[in-house]
Amino acid sequence: MTDDLQLGRIQRGRWDVSIGSDLTAARERADMTIEQLSAATRIRTGLLIDMEADDFSRCGGNFYARGHIRSIARVVKADPAPLLATFDAEHAVEEEKSRREERAAVKKPKLNPARPRWAVVVGAILVSLMGWGMVRLFTLPSDIEANASKTATTTATVTTPTPKATSQPSVKPTKKPSAKPPVLKTELTMTARNDGTYLTVRDRTDRKIFQGKLSPGIAQSVTSAGDIRVQVGNPSNLIVVLNGKRIATTLTKFTAHPDGTLTKTTSNA
Incomplete structure (x- = not known):
């Protein structure tokens, strides 16, 4: 099967390794259409088209992509080993980056919000109330005298001039940016x-x-x-x-x- 894949690349005029072109060549050698391969593997036609175009983002991850490749190879009577080797060579860097990001996310410390100490808050409120009561107890006569002196004092009426209204600067209308023409x-x-x-x-x-x-x-x-x-x-x-x-x-x-x-x-x- 490896020799057949290399022969298919020579006939197409290129030597670059592409898992999508290898899948297309294997299906064509089996004389199957996309619809026939979809019915045999129970893989959606849209996903098969994306895989032959080297787009495995809709497979749900590398694990499921390898499973789809094995299913396709079994139906078209191809050896899955070189196909999986090509896939791993193209996606090894991406998988390692994903694993590093997952490890970094696990190691991030979790910060718990500080909770107020209700016992301390309630105690401070009680102390404040007791202190205010003691102050009122010892200063009550002085408060009565102060209120009596305020009653005997004549209040004077103070008039304040009305401020003049300041004119606000006129706001110039802003021009709306012209919208870009839509892509047809x-x-x-x-x-x-x-x-x-x-x-x-x-x-x-x-x-x-x-x-x-x-x-x-x-x-x-x-x-x-x-x-x-x-x-x-x-x-x-x-x-x-x-x-x-x-x-x-x-x-x-x-x-x-x-x-x-x-x-x-x-x-x-």
């Missing part, structure tokens, strides 16, 4: 007919969205911001609907634009 989206639906065809679909950042063979009557819908690049094995076996409008094309490589037009793709899809 492209909605593309491709339906296979006759004998079906093989498709490779990428977004405007060259990220692989879909790759595989569409069986007759099967439709693949893609929505992405900006352009969508498509490579078709047999255009005559494909019905293209762009932004709700059917468009006839004989191009094997084309780009779908948000304005509802198709143009020929000059670069590799």
Whole structure:
């Protein structure tokens, strides 16, 4: 199986190690579509497409990703050892970083909020009340004399001038910043007919969205911001609907634009 994977990389014209391309090559050698592999492994088609595009973030962790790889290898009759070795080589750094972060989170000290000592607070309140009572007990005659002298004193009326109102500076209205124009989206639906065809679909950042063979009557819908690049094995076996409008094309490589037009793709899809 290792020799087959290396032979597949030579036929595709590259030697870089990619677990996603190895999974795609193993499925194609087994002559299976994404839907057939999903039915056999009970793994969602969207997750299989992401795994073949080297995106394992939706697997729920490296442990579950390895389990999916073993299930795929068992169905396509491939040796899982080189596939798992490639996966471990690509994700070893990420897993070690996650373990270090978990250890650091465990070692963080927990700070407990200080609780008030209610006995001390109640005792201070009682002492204050007792002291206030003693002061009132010994100063009561003096308080009566002070109140009597206040009653005999004539109070004078004091008038204060009314302050003038100060004028407030006028506030100039602030200009609202102009909003950025929204990013237009492209909605593309491709339906296979006759004998079906093989498709490779990428977004405007060259990220692989879909790759595989569409069986007759099967439709693949893609929505992405900006352009969508498509490579078709047999255009005559494909019905293209762009932004709700059917468009006839004989191009094997084309780009779908948000304005509802198709143009020929000059670069590799």
